[in-house]
Amino acid sequence: xxxxxxxxxxxxxxxxxxxxxxxxxxxxxxxxxxxxxxxxxxxxxxxxxxxxxxxxxxxxxxxxxxxxxxxxxxxxxxxxxxxxxxxxxxxxxxxxxxxxxxxxxxxxxxxxxxxxxxxxxxxxxxxxxxxxxxxxxxxxxxxxxxxxxxxxxx
Numbered sequence: 001x002x003x004x005x006x007x008x009x010x011x012x013x014x015x016x017x018x019x020x021x022x023x024x025x026x027x028x029x030x031x032x033x034x035x036x037x038x039x040x041x042x043x044x045x046x047x048x049x050x051x052x053x054x055x056x057x058x059x060x061x062x063x064x065x066x067x068x069x070x071x072x073x074x075x076x077x078x079x080x081x082x083x084x085x086x087x088x089x090x091x092x093x094x095x096x097x098x099x100x101x102x103x104x105x106x107x108x109x110x111x112x113x114x115x116x117x118x119x120x121x122x123x124x125x126x127x128x129x130x131x132x133x134x135x136x137x138x139x140x141x142x143x144x145x146x147x148x149x150x151x152x153x154x
Contacts, residue, residue: 010040014079017145018043021078028071031064035075041109041119043075049101060097069121069134072105076119077138078145087116087139094130102126105134115140 018038022028028045031053037044047068055061070089077084097103107121121134 013081014038014040017078017081018075020146033071040079043072043107045072045105047103049097049099051099062093065123065132066091068103068105069123072107072121073119073136076107077117081145082140083143084138084140087137089136091132091134093132097131
């Protein structure tokens with residue numbers, strides 16, 4: 001009798017959905033973000049702070065930190081291959097990001113029920129210092145991430 005490994009299937013689906021999403025996510029790619037981990041309900045992305053991301057205080061502009069956290073949130077909540085968008089997000093900045101820092105955003109699902117979910121994202125630097133805490137609320141919409149690839153028109 002053949003036993004189905006649902007955990008393996010869920011991981012494979014999360015990886016395929018994130019690869020498809022990343023391929024067409026020009027904003028995430030243009031900021032140099034990379035997916036370094038993906039699993040059902042979680043994602044880890046990195047981004048190096050470039051000189052063109054610095055604000056007038058010569059620290060990373062908060063919008064870029066938000067964008068990194070938001071992208072990690074997006075990949076985590078779309079890891080089930082169900083099209084999911086943000087319904088609301090908030091961020092708390094704890095410490096500055098500096099030029100050359102490699103920031104890591106780790107998104108973790110806290111709750112998912114029906115069409116809604118809550119995800120927490122911790123952003124740290126290469127030393128493990130916490131830079132920001134982000135919370136995103138998700139809403140599932142019509143369609144699937146992988147299926148929408150076939151219907152995309154350029």
